[in-house]
Amino acid sequence: MAGRNIWGLKQLRLQMLCKRGNFEAICRRWSSSTSSQVHGNCKASLLKKLNAKIPEESDNVCVYRVPAKLRQVEAEAYDPSIVSIGPYHRGDRHLKEMEELKLKFFHRVFGSKQEREVELERVISAMEELEPKARSCYADEVKLSRDEFVDMMVIDGCFILQLLREVGSCRSSSSLVQRWMLPTLRRDLIKLENQLPMIVLRELLDVIDDSSQCECSVLSLQDLTLKFFNPLLQRDSHMNAAGATATMSRTCHFLDLFRSSILPEIQDQDRKRQPRMIQSITELTEAGVMLEKSQNDRALDIQSEGRVLKIPPLHIDDHRGTLFRNMVAFEQCHKKCKPDATAYVFFFDGLVNSEGDVEILHYKGIVHHSLGSNKEAANLVNKLCKEVDWDGEESYLHKVVCDDIDVYFMSRYARLRARLVHYYFSNWVVGISTVAGLFALYLTLIQTGCGVADTLEALKENSFWAYLSDSFSLLFSRPSTPIPDPEYSNQE
Incomplete structure (x- = not known):
């Protein structure tokens, strides 16, 4: 009976081992199939990303989003306060009030012309042709349709040009701009994220037929720009900007132009x-x-x-x-x-x-x-x-x-x-104390010198060794009896 039980236990153990082997084999097969599936999914995902079309970096890029690590120090230095230029801050809620002012400047550009519809058609055609190149100037993707982007270039460009003309040369200020606005507008229009490419402004200036005979019809875009932004550094608004003419063709926007105007003339x-x-x-x-x-x-x-x-x-x-x-x-x-x-x-x-x-x-x-x-x-x-x-x-x-x-x-x-x-001599108090100390030291040296001179005169009568022996003999001699005071004796 005992032998049968032992035999049964051995068979049961063999069955369990077989089942365990089957389980391990199943696990190995499942693990292998799962790993193969993960490998296939990863390969498919990477191939999809590899075959995806990545926009190439354009050589025209010049308007950037400010890096986050710089923005976290002083975000308000980079965000426009009252007016939006370009696509990055277009539609911001706190900037919508200035859209009406931009339209007023836009009307001033075309309002005095007899055939403003024809002029506007020329402007739109020029901006449509320039749109791909202007869009490539922005580092981040611009989520505006072609029509919206052209509309933005025309409105913002006309606003900037008319503002430069009215404030920069023709008159000391614009009737549409309140006094408090002007310093803020200067700071807004110089910010990196709030830029319109210079190629857009130059094209607009060439297309628009300005019939005005005032000073602004003679000044170039560069002169108007520098005259407008010079107060940021308290420079003379009538300074001659001819020194920066050579760099004008290479500047990207207002910030780049003003930066170039204050750079030193240095060779590489x-x-x-x-x-x-x-x-x-x-x-x-x-x-x-x-x-x-x-x-x-x-x-x-x-x-x-x-x-x-x-x-x-x-x-x-x-x-x-x-x-x-x-x-x-x-x-x-x-x-x-x-x-x-x-x-x-x-x-x-x-x-x-x-x-x-x-x-x-x-x-x-x-x-x-x-x-x-x-x-x-x-x-x-x-x-x-x-x-x-x-x-x-x-x-x-x-x-x-x-x-x-x-x-x-x-x-x-x-x-x-x-x-x-x-x-x-770090301050006047320490300086006076130092001079007083030096003067006191000077007097001490004079006094010491006089004492040494007197001593040397006395040494001429007796030798130095005689004085030295007398000094030592005083240590071992008894004190002499004091001489009584005659007046004190009479009183007694």
């Missing part, structure tokens, strides 16, 4: 890597660097001659730093332009470490601001570089920072002078 061979940043204004002045206000109207044209640093005046009247933030964002996105505005911003960030640095620059006539305090101006300058990547390659400020100022700053004389000024 003068650009080198700038491994170090410049020291603060306080450190430079302590070391003996002399600051001078440059008379050059190109804000980025910083020059140096030995220990003399020449900086064009900088006017800051916007607490967001809109102009420089957008120029830096454009350089970060557009590979065709050199990062000169970025280098300039990092240069000033190195110069300004505290409100005291701003005070020195203001005293020299270099920095002017309307931000309430020097501390706010210093904070604004320091925040301009936040989240901005710059490796110093091809810096146009290499000669200023490395070849001139840094070489002088690292000299033995400069370091000694900086140490003395920092510790002993």
